[in-house]
Amino acid sequence: MSAYLLYPGCSWDSSARAYALSTGAVCRELGLELRQLEDWNCCGATEYLSVDTVPAYALISRNLALAARQQNGAKTLTAPCSLCYLNLSKADYYLEENPSLNEKVNRALEAGGMHYQPGTLEIRHLLDILLNDVGLDTIRRHVTRPLNGLRVAPYLGCLLSRPDYRQRFSHPDQPHELDLLLKALGADVVDYPLKTQCCGGHMTQIGPNTAYELLRRLLHGAEQYKAHLIATVCPMCQLNLDAYQHDVNRHFGTRFATPVLYFTQLMGLAFGLEPKALGIGLELVGAREALAHIGVETPPPAQAPQRGRRRKKKSEGLPMPSMPEDDQS
């Protein structure tokens, strides 16, 4: 399979480390080569566009120019983060639609010795690549530990299916792509009508009360459908739902404890890979209990090292036969 260029985004090696680890592990299994774009810069998230227009598009387009220069036969630039994916697609689309913006952005790029011809690249989200290029049949063939009995709420967040400039997803509100993939892994995919409702985006920073209400709705929805966990495709959604779940509980007096994992982590588990290699355990709301439903034992949450020898617990039941090694410990 041809190589894809990867635009990892700023969260890839930090807050979304579990996403990076699991994507790497899953792609190795599938023989999918993701070549990281060199010297990429931040896409500006939702912030740079709020401050200025031409500079925001120039900032995004520098990455497109780099990708076009480094593509070496690869037409596809893939982004695992929904926000990066949106910004890259947005710039590509608007430069094509608006010749005057295209001219300005390209004159700015010239100042850095760069150029981008809109439409040169196909910009696609990782989920789209896995579902449509790798395909469900290949994915099914790699499943050695089906996720039967694990109830998963498929959560896509806003920006994959909206505004969907190049019409790659099935529906703006109720796209079925993630459901199909999770079902291929054997998971019990619950109905989740809120699958593309907003996680609050940057509002956890600048207007927490607005964000908490949006997060509460999502967590409540997942609970109503008795989901053991929420599967996400975006580092921003994961961060908001996972890291701020405690704050949501404090704010509303609720007791949500729904782990939020990346869909690639679930793929890795279904492929029989080691939980640790998939970044399981990096989530703040632990997934241990949820993953016990599929018989996956996860490393215990990080805690202070214990001092002294561990005492063997006296058996309270009937005497049981034991192997000699057991007694030596």
Add this chain to the structure above:
Amino acid sequence: MAHSPTPGDGLSLLEAVERKTPIPSRLEMCIQCGSCGGSCPSAADMEHTPRAIFALLRAGMDESVLHSNTPWICVSCYQCMVRCPQEIPITDIMYAIKNIAIQRGAAHKEEAAFSATFAEMVESYGRSFELGLATRYYLKHHPLRLPGMAPLGMGMLARRRMDLKPTRIKDVDGLRDILQAAREMEAAQ
């Protein structure tokens, strides 16, 4: 961060917004149906729904629009944009209003400061830097919220989900040249 000088001083806000929106704004096509506000997940916290903003814009009530919290409460979910029967690029219009509000000094200060601080980080390193952004923004605007953030920060640090140091791209000078040229272009329009 240096903002582009106000483009087209003397323009009405409606005209300025139309110029800033990267695709035709189609604001004159709005039929005031309210699909936008009805679809908006954060409308409850807005001073005006998007529909009301468009009515104010067309009525020339520029100050009300520039001082409204609406574009700053917008979560950029694009729900309104895909539902608008008149295909008005509502989310992009919200960005345009924010740009102009900042340039005309009318922006909601805290929210605008978050965006500006983020932009500064990007311009310094070429990458975003969460820890730097959070500490600088909270120290200045919400110092009392900082202690409450500590457990979250520690949890993220313990799992190595937050960098202590920013990452700088190699060609940060080239990036700055590009952004500077883009700002001049923006000012000239």
